[in-house]
Amino acid sequence: MVRELFNGIAERYDLANRLISLNLDCCWRRKACEEALKAISPEGGKISVLDVACGTGDMLLCLRKKLDERGIEAEFYGLDCSENMLEVAKRKVPFARLFHGFAGDMPFGDGSFDLVTVAFGVRNFSNRKKGIEEIYRVLKPGGVLAVLEFSRNPSTLGRLAWFYTKGVVPLIGRLVTGYGEAYSYLVRSIEKFPGPEELAEEFERVGFSTLKARWFFPRIAFLLLLRKDR
Template identity: 40%
Template structure:
């Protein structure tokens, strides 16, 4: 099984001019994005989203009645659909800057007869007034932001007082045997599988590199506190993923 030649790879880490490159990369893999997520995570990503959904909706009323929820970097809307299925009384809006991903998300919502709104938007300049939402979520998209502090500031701005932010992300692998095994899988195995299935080797080289360049959970919590959030986090599946919860004081 031979992988296709690598494509151009966006820069990784904070304070990088990568918006257009990331946008083009995700547009190119949109048709097979969901399949790859299932295959590469062995389906565990679904349980991570369920846990993040419980955290996100913990402060809303029964069935989420009256709550407004914004899912930023919604992609093909997996998290937005999970939120709506769990809280049918909530208004769920998904925002992303990749039209090809949103088109797939809209088709999924139609086929499942789930009523969510999916809109194009820049996470660093959200097209919503101050204090517009009770909950903001962001699953596996925050590390792609060109400026983490600016993204957090936008989240804080559009959240209502006492609102909640939930970020679900891949932190860098922890030290130790499991972290070493996962790092090997992430850097040597995952890009080859992703390249063969998606036809874009660059996208699945970017993925592990972006994770390795991402702040560790303690540092991300510090960035959230500096923005004005009361923050806690939990590690999932031996630290493969992490949920950060930020409440706006």
């Protein structure tokens, strides 16, 4: 179901994101990339980076820019279940190796990556525990995971952000993409998704340690930064 929803909005997905978030989605990705790269300690040579649920490649673009700024060479990989999103990504991130697949059964060997990112994708895992276990498996010992996600926040600002998300986002999404169900699904998935502390516990049960959990303005998006200790 999720694959079909994203296949239906792929060509106008980026435009819809910019309009709906007032371009804040770019800011959230940039901050997530910066925080993730502070946590890694490359020891010379290239690092390997995987973006799970890579969509149209926005996170891969951001990661490449930030790594270039630090003078760190990297090999980039993306994984997504939507064929149409990957077709868009191929045009945007020709430097990355892109794979069609699912988080719960990734086509990569054990300990393949120094850094894994998931931007607004964990909510869409059909089996979240299996997806978390697979991310743990493909990370190298000491590797870093950055999760960028949406959830409800009980603060005043968070409640205002949720009011906008629930009432306005589906309308804009329908106008821009002609596929309103995808954005109604977005609202439903956020409503029942755990916040950063509860989500961190799910990752810790698999073996991750939490490095940082923080909300981004306007307290509808959050970053969870984790490390594979062994």
